[in-house]
Amino acid sequence: MPTDVLLAEGERAVRRRQRRAVGAAAVATVVAVLGAAVLLQGVRPQAQPSPGDGRSPSPTATGGPPTVAPDHFDPAQRLFRLDWLPEGMSIRHESYERYGQWVTVMEPEQAQRAGGSVGVEDIVSVMINAAGVDPFVNWAESDALTGGGRVAATPLPGVPAASVRGKPAYLHTSPGGRETRLSWQYAPDAWAAVSVRGVERPAETARRVADGLVWDRQPVTLPFLPVAPPEGAMLHRAVVTVRDGRWDSAQLGYLAPSRPEAPRAVEDFTVGMTREFRGKVAGSITVHGRQGWVDAVPSGIGAYRVGELPGVCQTCVSEVSALSSAGIQALGGRDGALALAAMVRTVGDPADLTTWRPL
Template identity: 40%
Template sequence: MTTVVAVVAGLTGWVAGREPEAPAQLDPGQQLFRLGYLPGPARLVRYDSDHDMQRIFVKGPAGGKPATKQDGASPPPRDWAVEVQMAARGIDIHEEAREYADEGGYRVPGDSVAPVRGRPAFQYETAAGRVLSWKYAPGGWMRVAVFGVDRPDEITRQVAEGIRWETAPLALPFQAVKLPDGAVLRGVAWEWVENGPLIAYSHHLLKPIKKNSDYLQPDIVVGLTTKSLASDRDNETNDVTVSGRAATAADWRKGIGGIYRVGQLPGGCARCVAEVRTPTRRGDAAVGGRKSGLELAASIRLVNGHEDPARWRPL
């Protein structure tokens, strides 16, 4: 756990860079910021990147440790959570919150508060926690939401002021695989849970990308999970084998896509399952359907030291 927190929270002693400009599109293969402060040790960390937004979500136990039966008869305190988002220029970082503002009784972006990093800032309160936002550069917003903590105003500002700019390649616990011609990176998503599953995926689009709506859904998703091979199956899932390895296949269907999973992943992770998903019809056609989708999944290999995020490799 210490390593994961250090990688995500930026507690490894790197030097803060200069304030960024707000690009029209973010590079989905680059991590653009890190967190220098968290309210406690983490037991869940998730990172998502795409062309419009980057997001870090971190969750930890109240009081720094899980509640036990000896803690008393009253319900244990809920977990704390921190979410930090960075948007590309012109992207409405408040879009989702604005939809529920009337129902929740708050205004977006909220009341003017003391500047963050020298820039005008705004804050509002929901039933769950505090939300602090500011423009990190002209046209580009950042948003910090903090839940389940004492002194929420103080903690929210500490998280915001602790953000450090650093451009570094996003890394994953598996090696790059050969994708169909024209495939470009759309984004990355990974999630680590203490004593729980590891999930890591890269999302890809197929050229040509003609309009903004083409970014909404990936054509091909490649990755791995420590969830069992028996998970995420339905009546259309078939049990198969690939080179003697247990596998499952669900052919492409509208609204679901194709799902090709292969177990017994080489590299020291007996419970790891390699996975290829094809959400779109053109993605499934480019991969080559079931046979080639399973072969692509079977080609996925772990990096050495996959259990340590500090040893993951850039795409």
């Protein structure tokens, strides 16, 4: 199963925010990650280039949280890092939106690693929300969908728990006990949370992850050079996925000029790059002298890919995905989407994260 599909499944399990159904074939390789996130880096937490935090007051010198949270973040800035995560998680996904930031690590089931098409076994996800964003709506929706009519023993946010760095905290278990969530207000009307599924001693794991969260603003960096989006489009989200210690994909998600921003907004199109395209697409075209592929429905919604230049990253594929009618319109249709994909170029050595470029 491709990483992006696995990520989408993992995020549904953590956050259950439903995305537009644009056709499985058209968007199979789009990392349509929504918030609750999937860090994909690997095993041990490391300080390395990644996407972003926001317009919040500077963290304290000791790594403490801001005293006042902003009502939105800057997707070009990362707000925090994690100094501890469980070992053995081969996939890491980072998603930095205007209203929330997520880091998620996960481990596929053994059958998945052997080539089967099963889901995710272990998931740990960390969420930081902007001020005024309801952190519990996605959990409530997830519980309603997966609870089988069962009701959690305690309503969200859960029972009072030991504070997290002096902030009031709550512990909640989903119906059936599948997921454990530790949440706390890091600033007035602004929540952070850790959700855990599948690992041993989930409450203890959630607590240790929370204690290892360090407020550390850094620029988001990506393995491709900056490219100008269509005029009027707003950057909504930056996403980086790492698998088995190697970067797997990176995308920027945009709202179309006609689309208002909101805490639960979903981007209209994405621009990015995949290290190794694993999908199946019949036929190819030539785009600016490079091999290209179109995987879209008649309305134009879908993926537009262009192969990378030889000698730089022969397996890399540039990718522009239209996720809505407003998105394909903003891109200028099929030709505009392909032209934009052809403009995406890698940094000198995308395998070397120190060479990645800020947004």
